[in-house]
Amino acid sequence: MSGPDGLRGGRLVLASHNPGKLREFRDLLAPLGVSLIGADALGLPEPEESGSSFAENARIKALAAARASGLPALADDSGLVVAGLEGAPGIHSARWAGPDRDFAAAMRRLHDELAARSGGFARADRRAAFVCALCLARPDGALREFEGRVEGEIVWPPRGTGGFGYDPVFVPEGESRSFAEMTAAEKAALSHRARAVAALLAAMGADPPAS
Numbered sequence: 001m002s003g004p005d006g007l008r009g010g011r012l013v014l015a016s017h018n019p020g021k022l023r024e025f026r027d028l029l030a031p032l033g034v035s036l037i038g039a040d041a042l043g044l045p046e047p048e049e050s051g052s053s054f055a056e057n058a059r060i061k062a063l064a065a066a067r068a069s070g071l072p073a074l075a076d077d078s079g080l081v082v083a084g085l086e087g088a089p090g091i092h093s094a095r096w097a098g099p100d101r102d103f104a105a106a107m108r109r110l111h112d113e114l115a116a117r118s119g120g121f122a123r124a125d126r127r128a129a130f131v132c133a134l135c136l137a138r139p140d141g142a143l144r145e146f147e148g149r150v151e152g153e154i155v156w157p158p159r160g161t162g163g164f165g166y167d168p169v170f171v172p173e174g175e176s177r178s179f180a181e182m183t184a185a186e187k188a189a190l191s192h193r194a195r196a197v198a199a200l201l202a203a204m205g206a207d208p209p210a211s
Contacts, residue, residue, distance in 0.1 A: 011035045015065035015075035017046060018101075020164035025074070028188060028197040032204060037071075044068050054078065054091060054133035055145060062137035070139050074200075078132035078192060080166045082154060084114050084125035093166065104158075107169050111156050126154040128170060130192040134200055144203060148195030163187060 012034040014025050022038045029036060039046070047064040051057040054077040061075035079093030089096045089110070096106040111121055118124035134146040151173045158168030160180030167179035172190050179187050188194045 011037060011071050013037050013039060013042065013044070013065045013069045013071050013073040015039050015044070015061040015073050018164070021076070024184070024188070024193060025076075025197070027184065028194055029074075029201075031201055039065055042069055049077070049091070051077075051091070054131055055135070055147070057091060058133040058135040059137070059143065059145070062135040062143070063141065066137040066139045067141075072136065072138050074134065074136050076132050076134050076193060076196065078130065080110075080170065081129050081131060082110065082114070083127040084117060085110075088113075097165075103165050107158055107166060110154065110166070110169065114154065121156055124154075128152055128154050130166075130170060132192040132196040134196045136200065144200070146196045146199040146203070148192040148197070148199065150190055150192045150195065 012029070014022055014036050016022060016038060017040045019038070022036065026036050044065055047060055049057040049060060051060055057077035058075045061077065062073045065073035065075065077091065079090055081087045081090050089106070093106075094101075096109055097103045098105065114124035114126065115121040129149055129151045132148045134148075136144040152171050152175075153173075154169050155171050155178060156169060158180070159178040160168050160182070162182065162184070163180040167187075169178065171178050175190070179191065182190075
């Protein structure tokens with residue numbers, strides 16, 4: 001793929017069934033002027049994420065959505081890597097929330113495992129990073145791949161009601177608020193997903209949205 005790849009003003013499938021992620025990507029991809037369609041709206045199944053890295057899983061999802069829909073598709077695989085848990089939950093970040101997407105339970109597990117390994121949460125190595133791998137795929141199998149990362153630390157108890165996933169327990173480096181305490185625009189200026197999308201926009205010859 002080169003240039004805008006026919007995306008400007010066109011239709012693009014987001015290979016995700018997560019409504020929060022769909023809203024966030026619609027804002028982030030606004031400079032391309034695309035019509036972003038969620039995988040659930042097209043009735044696309046969720047493929048098995050059998051990769052061993054964020055990049056591999058994003059590739060699997062993007063290719064499956066592009067081939068099933070006949071449209072260009074964008075997938076991200078993102079998650080939280082925590083130093084005190086040797087990189088967990090990592091590519092299993094969503095799975096920690098279970099089939100019901102219970103991230104309150106996932107955040108509690110994160111806290112409990114850090115505390116158990118270190119003799120208390122306060123003693124744990126709470127350094128963490130959100131990582132996002134993006135893959136843009138065409139139905140013919142052509143790919144473009146990008147990555148974004150934001151460093152920070154895990155806090156407890158959870159803070160804020162915005163965002164989704166692990167946002168309430170993650171404070172990005174240089175900030176005092178969690179992602180869930182920020183506005184969507186503030187988070188977009190800092191997040192791993194925003195950084196990966198900025199790389200994609202640069203490759204497409206578009207400017208990121210103003211913060």
